[in-house]
Amino acid sequence: xxxxxxxxxxxxxxxxxxxxxxxxxxxxxxxxxxxxxxxxxxxxxxxxxxxxxxxxxxxxxxxxxxxxxxxxxxxxxxxxxxxxxxxxxxxxxxxxxxxxxxxxxxxxxxxxxxxxxxxxxxxxxxxxxxxxxxxxxxxxxxxxxxxxxxxxxxxxxxxxxxxxxxxxxxxxxxxxxxxxxxxxxxxxxxxxxxxxxxxxxxxxxxxxxxxxxxxxxxxxxxxxxxxxxxxxxxxxxxxxxxxxxxxxxxxxxxxxxxxxxxxxxxxxxxx
Numbered sequence: 001x002x003x004x005x006x007x008x009x010x011x012x013x014x015x016x017x018x019x020x021x022x023x024x025x026x027x028x029x030x031x032x033x034x035x036x037x038x039x040x041x042x043x044x045x046x047x048x049x050x051x052x053x054x055x056x057x058x059x060x061x062x063x064x065x066x067x068x069x070x071x072x073x074x075x076x077x078x079x080x081x082x083x084x085x086x087x088x089x090x091x092x093x094x095x096x097x098x099x100x101x102x103x104x105x106x107x108x109x110x111x112x113x114x115x116x117x118x119x120x121x122x123x124x125x126x127x128x129x130x131x132x133x134x135x136x137x138x139x140x141x142x143x144x145x146x147x148x149x150x151x152x153x154x155x156x157x158x159x160x161x162x163x164x165x166x167x168x169x170x171x172x173x174x175x176x177x178x179x180x181x182x183x184x185x186x187x188x189x190x191x192x193x194x195x196x197x198x199x200x201x202x203x204x205x206x207x208x209x210x211x212x213x214x215x216x217x218x219x220x221x222x223x224x225x226x227x228x229x230x231x232x233x234x235x236x237x238x239x240x241x242x243x244x245x246x247x248x249x250x251x252x253x254x255x256x257x258x259x260x261x262x263x264x265x266x267x268x269x270x271x
Contacts, residue, residue: 006222006235007048007056010256012037012270016058016066016081018262024069026255037258046253050076054235055227057082057252061263062097064105070112078231080117081109082155082221085147087139089130091172094264103146110150116230120151121221123207124159125189126267127181128174136189141196148200155219156193157207158186162269172266179267186211208247222249 009015015023026032030049036042047053056079060066063081073079085102086093097105110118122143125136144154159180166176181189190206194215197204205219224235238251258270265271 005047005052005054006224006227006250006252007046007053008222008252008254009056009058010254011059012254012258013256013260014060014062014263015256016060017062018065019256019260020066020069023066023255024072027073032255034253034255035257046255053077054233055079055231057222059084059221061085062102062105063109067105067108067112078227078233080113080119080226080230082119082121083109083151084121084123085143086122086124087143088126091130092126092128092266094266096263096265099143099146103150106147106150115150115152116226118151119221120147120154120202121157121207122154122193123157124267125156125181125186126159126179127185128179133181133185133189137192140193144196144200144202148202151202153203153205153219154193154197155205155207155221156190156209156216158209158211159267160269165267165269168266168271174266183211187213190216208244210246218246218248220248220250222252224250 009023013019027048030047032046032048033043034046056077058079059082061084063083083106087099106118122140161176161180169176169179190211190213194204194213198215204216206216207219207221222240224237227233228235235250240247240249240251243249261270
């Protein structure tokens with residue numbers, strides 16, 4: 001076996017929600033073709049064979065369609081889930097699951113694989129007329145009440161104004177320059193989040209953020225330390241060179257394609 005490999009499925013799309021059958025086909029084949037998102041004519045083959053994959057990390061807003069595939073993966077590959085739940089208005093998230101439904105699948109997934117393998121992402125924090133500072137204070141607290149029994153960690157990140165997303169927000173009457181908030185707003189909000197997380201027994205981390213607040217440590221969505229603890233692996237840390245400067249994620253291979261998620265989130269860079 002060569003270098004340790006974690007397969008990220010995926011920052012580019014919600015594979016568990018929309019492309020689970022495709023993923024399982026590739027897994028059974030033992031390989032997947034991954035195209036360069038900036039040069040689609042360039043592609044490479046990534047092995048999905050058991051001897052070549054150390055772990056999978058699944059990113060999703062709705063893992064329900066994927067749950068039936070888990071028995072085939074169990075026992076062959078270590079994995080955990082990153083589940084995004086923000087509970088924003090439909091202007092921002094036109095097709096994501098309702099909060100009550102999300103709490104239900106958090107519970108089912110945690111019961112099946114354990115709370116430590118179900119990580120909540122409150123990402124991105126975006127400031128708009130409908131989601132201002134006070135909204136986030138109350139919204140995060142309410143979601144923490146619901147999800148604390150089913151997870152042990154929450155990861156928080158603030159909106160990044162990518163140009164194409166900025167144009168999309170502008171059409172909706174949202175100023176992308178203000179959507180990330182000021183450094184003071186970010187720090188103050190993280191302090192509120194830290195207090196809520198501590199009260200609920202949740203570990204809280206930030207994701208690729210310069211903002212610092214007591215009780216919130218810079219974290220990793222792709223976390224080799226967690227994988228080592230959960231599965232007895234011996235992965236050594238390698239920062240992913242393909243991610244943002246402040247991103248601390250372990251190096252991984254993203255599969256899937258941009259533009260294939262159907263949740264339609266207004267702020268999403270992967271659309």
